[in-house]
Amino acid sequence: MAALIPLRKCCQTISIPYIASRGIQTSVILQKKNVRAGVYKISTKKNVPLTYEEAKAPYKLGVEKSWNTWNTTNLKDEGRKSETLIEDEFIRNFMMGTWHRMIVSDIVIKRKHNMINIAFYVNRRRSLAISKVYFLVGYTEELLSCLLKCPVKLEIQSVESDKDMIFKYI
Amino acid sequence: MAASLRKLVPTTFNLVLKQVRPERLVCSCKNEFISLNTLQESLVKPSFETLSFRRCIGTSSVAQTEKQKADVVKVKKQKILESEEQTTETMVSEDDEEDLDVLYKRLIIEVKGHDFAVLKSYTKFVKLAAKHLQLNFQQCSTPPKHIFRQSVLKSVHIFKKHFVQYEQRTHYQIYELTKITGSTADTYLEYIQRNLPEGVAMKVTKHRLENLPDHLKPPQNSPLQIEHSTS
Numbered sequence: 001m002a003a004l005i006p007l008r009k010c011c012q013t014i015s016i017p018y019i020a021s022r023g024i025q026t027s028v029i030l031q032k033k034n035v036r037a038g039v040y041k042i043s044t045k046k047n048v049p050l051t052y053e054e055a056k057a058p059y060k061l062g063v064e065k066s067w068n069t070w071n072t073t074n075l076k077d078e079g080r081k082s083e084t085l086i087e088d089e090f091i092r093n094f095m096m097g098t099w100h101r102m103i104v105s106d107i108v109i110k111r112k113h114n115m116i117n118i119a120f121y122v123n124r125r126r127s128l129a130i131s132k133v134y135f136l137v138g139y140t141e142e143l144l145s146c147l148l149k150c151p152v153k154l155e156i157q158s159v160e161s162d163k164d165m166i167f168k169y170i
Numbered sequence: 171m172a173a174s175l176r177k178l179v180p181t182t183f184n185l186v187l188k189q190v191r192p193e194r195l196v197c198s199c200k201n202e203f204i205s206l207n208t209l210q211e212s213l214v215k216p217s218f219e220t221l222s223f224r225r226c227i228g229t230s231s232v233a234q235t236e237k238q239k240a241d242v243v244k245v246k247k248q249k250i251l252e253s254e255e256q257t258t259e260t261m262v263s264e265d266d267e268e269d270l271d272v273l274y275k276r277l278i279i280e281v282k283g284h285d286f287a288v289l290k291s292y293t294k295f296v297k298l299a300a301k302h303l304q305l306n307f308q309q310c311s312t313p314p315k316h317i318f319r320q321s322v323l324k325s326v327h328i329f330k331k332h333f334v335q336y337e338q339r340t341h342y343q344i345y346e347l348t349k350i351t352g353s354t355a356d357t358y359l360e361y362i363q364r365n366l367p368e369g370v371a372m373k374v375t376k377h378r379l380e381n382l383p384d385h386l387k388p389p390q391n392s393p394l395q396i397e398h399s400t401s
Contacts, residue, residue, distance in 0.1 A: 037334075062285070070368040075282050076316050076340040078371055110368040117368070 035059055042170050052167040053106050071111040084111070087148060091118060098140055102127045104165050116148065119155040123162060133158075272352035276308075276377040279345040279362070283370040286315075286341040292370065296345055296362060303358060308346040316340045 038058040040050060056065040069088050073081040088109050095107050095118065105121035118140075127133050137154050144152040159165060279296070283289050293310055300307040317337050324332040350358075359374060366372055 072283075072369060072371040074338055075284065075371050076318070112366065112368045113363075 040170055046169050048170045049166040050168055050170055051105065051165045055167045055170075068106050069109045069111075071109075091116070091144065091148075094144065095120070095140070098136060102133075104159055104162055114150040116144070116150060116152045117155055118144075118152065119157075121165065122156050122158045124158045124160055273379040274350045274352065274355055274376050275348065275379055276375075277347040277350055277355055277359075278375040278377075279347075279359075280373045280375070281343045281345070281370060282340050283367075284339060284341070285369070288367050288370060289341055289343045292367060293343055293345070295365065299358065299361060300347065303354070305350060305354065305358065306348045308348045310346075311344045313342040313344065315342065 035057065040048070040054060053065065058065075061067065069084075071084055072078050073084045091109055092107050095103065099120075099122070102122050103120050104123050108119040110117040110119065122133060124130075133156070137156065141152050141154055281289060281292065297307055297310065317339050319335055319337045321333045321335050323330070324334045347355075347358075355376065363372065
């Protein structure tokens, strides 16, 4: 779980060299204007759809938004950061390839002991046949378990169409 | 569930002299206690004093399993501080010597995570499980959180005056359980760990009770003289 939260209030002591002596903006409104990473630009016609994950900015992580990977590697005095990260990247690439065009949400990877749970939403219509979904579930679980050497479980929820995932229009 | 667990827990008892210092104690867990009246008929010499963990002299209490008969009281094989009358009366059951359960004085469970709300709900679950198994849940403390901050340049090129700060927070919770047997501890810990939420790490510290080593002997003419039971 990448627990990186951009700091909203600069009231605490910051160890930036020479910046502290220049003074820092502490008001929240001005701060929000300066945060542009992960924030979509509002269009003139307001017809750009956004899912819930896309709509919420990264500074809302932990408040209105949750992480896409859940593991203990980034806790203090806990290890295996790089291996877990690479495994996550591999799993995401694998899923996008195997379930091409069928996944409509972010892929959530949860790690409990040595088990990996992968959760996402699937578009029922685009998968063309329910038996295809069942086959892919078994195929993914088996292959990923062999590749990652630990039990892998898929937690799938399905959605009728892409429109069900839209949170707001920008 | 507690009743079925009790069957797994083997017998232990504490028979200690009054003047014994707590470091030399062989403490026991108060998992099963029978009133003195029912025991007095079974035991030949019931007049012994027990010293509990907190050094207060309580009433005599002896734990018994369901499988053993009334007269047999289990004894640890070497170096238990006992009163002199007891050694003659007690009998050791040979087959149960090997499966004597380990006794833990304290079980400390440290749990850490990124989200304090998750730890709070996990605390509720841990306390509830301990309550149902009737374990001594001593206390639950919250050490201060640890924040790791990184200041990073906001722009790819120049603009040294503008930084972005990221931080990683680690929240802690410490649960302490006292006076627990090995099998109970194993069961409880397995249940707790199976339901550990993802993104939460756990560290368990067990404080085990051991017998005094053979080479340590109290001085002569002292009330702490040990009677070696030849079995």
